[in-house]
Amino acid sequence: MDFNVKKLASDAGVFFGRAVQFTEEKLGQAEKTELDTHLENLITRADNTKNWTEKIFRQTEVLLQPNPSARIEEFFYEKLDKKVPSRVTNGELLGQYMLEASRDFGPETPYGSTLSTVGEYQRRLGGAEREFLLTSSMNFLTPLRNFLEGDWKTITKEKRLLENRRLDLDICKARVKKSKQAEAKAATAPDFQETRPRNYVLSASASALLSEEVDKAEHELRVAQTEFDRQAEVTRLLLEGISSTHLNHLRCLHEFAEAQAKYYAQCHQFMLELQKELNGSVFTARWTAGPTQSSTPPRRTSATAAPSSSAASASAAPPRPDSVAIEDMILPATGTRKARVLYDYDAHDSSELSLLADEVITVYTVPGMDPDWLVGEKGNQKGKVPVTYLELLS
Secondary structure, X not given: OHHHHHHHHHHHHHHHHHHHHHHHHHOOOOOOOOOOHHHHHHHHHHHHHHHHHHHHHHHHHHHXXXXXXXXXXXXXXXXXXXXXXXXXXXXXXXXXXXXXXXXXXXXXXXXXXXXXXXXXXXXXXXXXXXXXXXXXXXXXXXXXXXXXXXXXXXXXXXXXXXXXXXXXHHHHHHHHHHHHHHHHHHHHOOOOOOOXXXXXXXXXXXXXXXXXXXXXXXXXXXXXXXXXXXXXXXXXHHHHOHHHHHHHHHHHHHHHHHHHXXXXXXXXXXXXXXXXXXXXXXXXXXXXXXXXXXXXXXOOEOOOOOOOOHHHHHHHOOOOOOOOOHHXXXXXXXXOEEEEEOOOEOOOOOOEOOEOOOOEEEEEOOOOOOOOEEEEEXXXXXXXXXXXXXXXXX
């Protein structure tokens, strides 16, 4: 018990001494031992690495999981060392609702069939998102978190220890300086009278004590200097390891970018397939059923959006049907309609008809023709035109 009390008192004395030294340094009343330039640069670089890694980590978390409640839940699961429960993505949930609605409305109806198709692709998009989130968390977030919660805590501990060793060193330097000043003052102005031997003996004893105090302070200074140099070397080695951390984070960053590229490529491919499937099913059903119902006025139909530029227009045009001679296309007695051109279109060969936005042309279909194309006429010109560039008029 006595040992604990003494140790507690000693630790309290050391802490108080460091606090006094730190305060005097801030007030400019005490000298401060400066670290060498290389070590200072390493510390600055490590601090910048920690700050930016923390910001990137937090923002990546927000990107992967925008819901703050879900992030808090995952945080508690990680702190409790428990597996985070699997969570359905928004795309998967939307797809599930669409499929259930399709069964309710009837998959044989146009709306129900379309809901089923779109819902299935939404589920695929949600599955791709789930894979992307899992890959990014493992290959990017986890290494950043390990650095912040592991390596950086060790570096912080050693930096704090180095600061304490520096304060102890400066305290010892100040103690040596004060001891030498007291010894010099006693030597230049002795407090005794040579005619009185008793005072001479007392003064000699005080001088010996001062000399002993100087020797003790110098010994403590040498010990403090040794401990400071050793701790500075340990800290320097740890800080130089930041270069390895940068290389590791660079590799993780490449993996994160690759995961993003793969995810967005999958999403793009799914949407192209969905668009193709929807266009095929919608236009096939419409133009197959249209001519047989000549007694019923056709409904006004808007074409899907097309690219704004001519270059994009060319690439967005539906696939061309097999070669059909325009001269062989005989205008049928029924099924002709007027259509307004939505966008400019440049013919790619002699079988196609060039279009200008807002002009009105006559269109009709022929048996065996691709449902994405119609035969258009304006004046004496005739040729194939893409359905997506037209708005059919009643």
